[in-house]
Amino acid sequence: MSIKYLYDRKRIAVTYGEQKISYADVIKYVNYYSEFLDITKGDRSALMMENRPESIFSFFSIWAKKGIAMSLDAGYTVDQLAYVLGDSTPKYLFVSNKTKKVAEEANSKLNNIIKIINVDELVLPAEYKIKKEEFENDSNDDVAVIVYTSGTTGNPKGVMITYENIKTNMEGVRAVDLVNETDVILAMLPYHHIMPLCFTLILPIYMGVPIVLLTEISSASLLKTLQENRVTVILGVPRVWEMLDKAIMIKINESPLAKFMFKMAEKINSMAIRKMLFSKVHKQFGGHIRLMVSGGAKIDKNILEDFRTMGFCAIQGYGMTETAPIIAFNVPGRERSDSAGEVIPNVEVKIADDGEILVKGKNVMKGYYNNEKATEEAFDKDGWFHTGDLGRMDGKYLIIIGRKKEMIVLPNGKNIDPNDIENEIIKNTDLIKEIAITEYKEQLLAIIYPDFQQIEAKKIVNIKDAIKWEVIDKYNVTAPNYKKIHDIKIVKKELPKTRIGKIRRFMLKDLIEDKDDVIEQKEEKKTIVVPPEMKEKFDIINKYIDERYHKAIDLDSHIELDLGFDSLDIVEFMNFLNETFGINLVEQDFVENKTISAIIKLVNEKAGKFVEKVDKNENLKKIIESDSDVKLPKDARYAKFLRVILGPFFRFYFKYKCIDKENIKDGAGIIVGNHQSYLDGFIVNNVFTTKEMNDNYYIATALHFKSKTMKYLANHGNIILVDANRNLKNTLQAAAKVLKNNKKLIIFPEGARTRDGQIHEFKKTFAILAKDLNVPIYPFVLKGAYEAFPYNKKFPKRNNVSVQFLERIEPNNKTVEELVEETKNNIAKNYY
Numbered sequence: 001m002s003i004k005y006l007y008d009r010k011r012i013a014v015t016y017g018e019q020k021i022s023y024a025d026v027i028k029y030v031n032y033y034s035e036f037l038d039i040t041k042g043d044r045s046a047l048m049m050e051n052r053p054e055s056i057f058s059f060f061s062i063w064a065k066k067g068i069a070m071s072l073d074a075g076y077t078v079d080q081l082a083y084v085l086g087d088s089t090p091k092y093l094f095v096s097n098k099t100k101k102v103a104e105e106a107n108s109k110l111n112n113i114i115k116i117i118n119v120d121e122l123v124l125p126a127e128y129k130i131k132k133e134e135f136e137n138d139s140n141d142d143v144a145v146i147v148y149t150s151g152t153t154g155n156p157k158g159v160m161i162t163y164e165n166i167k168t169n170m171e172g173v174r175a176v177d178l179v180n181e182t183d184v185i186l187a188m189l190p191y192h193h194i195m196p197l198c199f200t201l202i203l204p205i206y207m208g209v210p211i212v213l214l215t216e217i218s219s220a221s222l223l224k225t226l227q228e229n230r231v232t233v234i235l236g237v238p239r240v241w242e243m244l245d246k247a248i249m250i251k252i253n254e255s256p257l258a259k260f261m262f263k264m265a266e267k268i269n270s271m272a273i274r275k276m277l278f279s280k281v282h283k284q285f286g287g288h289i290r291l292m293v294s295g296g297a298k299i300d301k302n303i304l305e306d307f308r309t310m311g312f313c314a315i316q317g318y319g320m321t322e323t324a325p326i327i328a329f330n331v332p333g334r335e336r337s338d339s340a341g342e343v344i345p346n347v348e349v350k351i352a353d354d355g356e357i358l359v360k361g362k363n364v365m366k367g368y369y370n371n372e373k374a375t376e377e378a379f380d381k382d383g384w385f386h387t388g389d390l391g392r393m394d395g396k397y398l399i400i401i402g403r404k405k406e407m408i409v410l411p412n413g414k415n416i417d418p419n420d421i422e423n424e425i426i427k428n429t430d431l432i433k434e435i436a437i438t439e440y441k442e443q444l445l446a447i448i449y450p451d452f453q454q455i456e457a458k459k460i461v462n463i464k465d466a467i468k469w470e471v472i473d474k475y476n477v478t479a480p481n482y483k484k485i486h487d488i489k490i491v492k493k494e495l496p497k498t499r500i501g502k503i504r505r506f507m508l509k510d511l512i513e514d515k516d517d518v519i520e521q522k523e524e525k526k527t528i529v530v531p532p533e534m535k536e537k538f539d540i541i542n543k544y545i546d547e548r549y550h551k552a553i554d555l556d557s558h559i560e561l562d563l564g565f566d567s568l569d570i571v572e573f574m575n576f577l578n579e580t581f582g583i584n585l586v587e588q589d590f591v592e593n594k595t596i597s598a599i600i601k602l603v604n605e606k607a608g609k610f611v612e613k614v615d616k617n618e619n620l621k622k623i624i625e626s627d628s629d630v631k632l633p634k635d636a637r638y639a640k641f642l643r644v645i646l647g648p649f650f651r652f653y654f655k656y657k658c659i660d661k662e663n664i665k666d667g668a669g670i671i672v673g674n675h676q677s678y679l680d681g682f683i684v685n686n687v688f689t690t691k692e693m694n695d696n697y698y699i700a701t702a703l704h705f706k707s708k709t710m711k712y713l714a715n716h717g718n719i720i721l722v723d724a725n726r727n728l729k730n731t732l733q734a735a736a737k738v739l740k741n742n743k744k745l746i747i748f749p750e751g752a753r754t755r756d757g758q759i760h761e762f763k764k765t766f767a768i769l770a771k772d773l774n775v776p777i778y779p780f781v782l783k784g785a786y787e788a789f790p791y792n793k794k795f796p797k798r799n800n801v802s803v804q805f806l807e808r809i810e811p812n813n814k815t816v817e818e819l820v821e822e823t824k825n826n827i828a829k830n831y832y
Contacts, residue, residue, distance in 0.1 A: 007134040033061035046070035049096035054119035058094035081106035140164040150498035158369035165324035168362040172344035226286035237296035239501030275311030300423035301337040339397040358384040414482040443486040555597035638717040659804035675748035676785035767819035777809040
């Protein structure tokens, strides 16, 4: 039985901006375009262009001539397109002005064997008479389309989809009235992918459902299109829903009233009431949305539940290019957010012994074009297609676990789906634009592309520290041990992914190792061309960075992501620039100016001129030794009050013990210890007399002292606050002032409480101060506090706690690095 896929339904078929195109118009253009095709049944022809009416005309014109249609990615590079064209050898290729150049260059690599037709050069004659009014195929066993996979694991393969495959999917949708003629469907995903090709092009034309095409991909264009066209059905990939959900939830969480309404809506099992509570959100989406569908990859169930809480019917389905594409989907009214839904009619699913999802049915492809080996590998001897996905059946519902090849298997045998961790992290922060979790050196590593606009808006100087502590650490606190992230890598460019947002995970290892030739085509190393107005300053900065850090730079070098500068390095670099060029940069200048080019422009704007050669080792020393009018905390009354109140409690509850306090001598010095718990400052305070407390100052991160009350407590607790994004220079000068006044600093150089009971990397601030001011370091070992009050607990438990003071370390002729290493090693030796 054939499929009559196109005839005049006496209504609008396609809306594109201001254009309203009827079915009669579509038929006219399909007739006209088909006249340019000299093909017979089974010949292949392709189209490669952005979603627009002409892509619809091109597609159906190929079918009209009984050809096999291929919708190709408009974002292909020359080499990618040449590969696909060489593999499939179509006779014709429809292009637009935007894709013509790439198509011609790819075709030239194939000796121009393909005839290229530019739709922007085709003009329908005014008196054009159509030759055919209705279109149908000959046999449902015929190959209808060849769709190339997105290549997430290597070169793309051409999937041969028959009319029967497509028909099986359309009948499944029609059987449950998922979409009907009263709907208006939005087409925002590119037609080179099987899901939008079938369900926002072939199905709506076949069923008489109007299509609305986006004129541009942006949130503004999306909302405008929804509001102007009474759209009822939106089909999107998880990436789209994640972005929309995140934007909405940020606004909800910023408003106490909206947050309360959301919590209330979660408890109300009425979509009508939920819709009323969030009518404003519905109006933003045009006010007519009946169905939101997610496909293309597994979506975080919390995102679907967020939209349902706001009164939207949000469902997900599951399928593959090879199954045209649906295998299962959720039926509105009996949907489950944790499931891909119910298996569609005429399709069988079974779960293999290793958990892989196997499929058999009328929706399964004919095979891979020109690739018998891959076809044989995809099917077993009983005819089951192996999806490569892991899952399980829960009654009639299919639960997706993850992609078999993407699953990370750690040395301890634990299986981890990286998508779950990525979704969990990205939904809780606006600092990250993209994230990929991968295994590296037998541990989990997060590759992160930050949201640089948010970083700049929040005036964050140290990107890596902000993401490490504000995002990753918060995730790690609640994550099981085997799902904890042990390292992060910040990158400057978007992660390698397909056009619909799937991460190309096979390329991640090269990204970790900075093999840019895999992410982009390798270019010959080019000579750095520096404009004359930048040349002098570039050479001076280049020499400084080469001598100080042994790194090469160019104008695009990012001081954090390329050069690895931390907050201290930035302060040191800032002071070098100020001294060298006679200007007055402040730390905030480095929020918006993070590349060498931007920094040179900034120096020029400040009228900076070369003053003198500055010794590369003198920058921090000058900051530390300079006379400063920075104010120290007023007194220690708060610390002393807590000592009086909590002292007896600590001594009783924790069986408190102090060892070798006599190692602490009078005069200036830096007391340095491992950071175990939130109680560490209180515990150490109890070691000292009231008089001694007057002369002891702490350095603590400003992150924990944001409120007025906490700032007051810091000011009356001898606590100097460190804000790496704003006033690190002032902090250094305040710390130096304490030591110059013959008093003591107490520092936990790890910068944060231990999350696992281990001693972690020491920051070098204390060693710089000790060396430049020639004051001793007094290491101490804190034991038992972690066991008493781990990071993720809300209340401490009884435990033995001890503070042991070790022999002091004199700076003498040691380097900063040697002081850091000796201090840490001494503490670790007595801790473990």
